[in-house]
Amino acid sequence: MTDIDNNNERKRALALHRTMLSIRRFEEAAEIAQRDGEIPGTLHLSIGQEAVAAGVCSALEPADLITSTHRGHGHSIAKGASLSAMMAELFGRVTGTCKGKGGSMHIADFSAGMLGANGVVGGGLGIAVGAAQGLRVRGSEAVTACFFGDGAVNRGPFLESLNWAATFRLPVLFVCEDNGYAAFTETARLTAGAGPAARAESLGIQSMVVDGNDVLAVADAAAAMVERLRREGGPAFIHAQTYRLRGHTIADQGAYRDAERHSRQELRDPILLMRQRLTDWNLSQDVQRLQVEVETEIAAALVAAREAVFPEPASIYAEVQDIGAPA
Numbered sequence: 001m002t003d004i005d006n007n008n009e010r011k012r013a014l015a016l017h018r019t020m021l022s023i024r025r026f027e028e029a030a031e032i033a034q035r036d037g038e039i040p041g042t043l044h045l046s047i048g049q050e051a052v053a054a055g056v057c058s059a060l061e062p063a064d065l066i067t068s069t070h071r072g073h074g075h076s077i078a079k080g081a082s083l084s085a086m087m088a089e090l091f092g093r094v095t096g097t098c099k100g101k102g103g104s105m106h107i108a109d110f111s112a113g114m115l116g117a118n119g120v121v122g123g124g125l126g127i128a129v130g131a132a133q134g135l136r137v138r139g140s141e142a143v144t145a146c147f148f149g150d151g152a153v154n155r156g157p158f159l160e161s162l163n164w165a166a167t168f169r170l171p172v173l174f175v176c177e178d179n180g181y182a183a184f185t186e187t188a189r190l191t192a193g194a195g196p197a198a199r200a201e202s203l204g205i206q207s208m209v210v211d212g213n214d215v216l217a218v219a220d221a222a223a224a225m226v227e228r229l230r231r232e233g234g235p236a237f238i239h240a241q242t243y244r245l246r247g248h249t250i251a252d253q254g255a256y257r258d259a260e261r262h263s264r265q266e267l268r269d270p271i272l273l274m275r276q277r278l279t280d281w282n283l284s285q286d287v288q289r290l291q292v293e294v295e296t297e298i299a300a301a302l303v304a305a306r307e308a309v310f311p312e313p314a315s316i317y318a319e320v321q322d323i324g325a326p327a
């Protein structure tokens, strides 16, 4: 293999790798902190799926919006949410993205265009379409990317949201992050027909199926789709085929998984694949530098989270609902 000759391509590849590393190290650190009792509640980790978040968000501008899922750390980081505010949120501290009152499944950072994780499977779909409609009413040309899992395509909001977006040609990039499982069930066993992209195509929505563990492939697909959304309106659909290397939640050992498939997928870890590619391009030193940089950032986020205070009990009803405190 030869050096990668184009400087822009090199920068782009390293930036994508850096985003994936940030997501991986953030979640590994959170996993330890949760097990040590520092983070309350459970976590849904996206370890193994980082290329989808990194690739898709690389095609977005700061003004663009995303909606996410219960497995949303990667999407938030890739869209530019602050690592320390996110870590503080997991720790339940006042410096968190939701002042410590939301936690993992409610992380939102409007300043980064991240409209929220969502504990309701398929819950982000309607929000994304509503946001896109709202942007149009305001005369904005920003696009909205909507992440959802392979389990969500079997819920009603999937059809409603795709139909609305297609009818009004809203610039929404629907991203099915297909990790093969809906909780403890292999999704293919519960999904009729030819798959998520075929469902989108049946509504006239242009779709692509992409290797969701190849960050360059995801980034290229997303760039092409987003460019088209900006030029012609939308929507568009990406079915990103990936794999979850951890359990459904932090407590799940994944005993229901096929061992052979799992071993095969471990070798297709998106970070390993990209690191190999960067090494082939003689960029090992840059990879090491990125690893140190990310490590330092995560360590700082952990220190800041531990040092921050918890929200005042008196603030419990503030900013969490729109009906005010109960009488």
Ligand SMILES: Cc1ncc(C[n+]2csc(CCOP(=O)(O)OP(=O)(O)O)c2C)c(N)n1
Residues within 6 Å of the ligand: 069, 070, 071, 119, 120, 121, 148, 149, 150, 151, 152, 153, 179, 181, 182, 183, 187, 248
């Ligand atoms: C409406 C609704 N039904 C059921 C659940 C329980 N639940 C949480 S995650 C999950 C599986 C979701 O699978 P998928 O959409 O593929 O996302 P993944 O967990 O694989 O990222 C289920 C059924 C829920 N949170 N919301």
Ligand SMILES: [Mg+2]
Residues within 6 Å of the ligand: 149, 150, 151, 177, 178, 179, 180, 181, 182, 183, 187
């Ligand atoms: Mg899934």
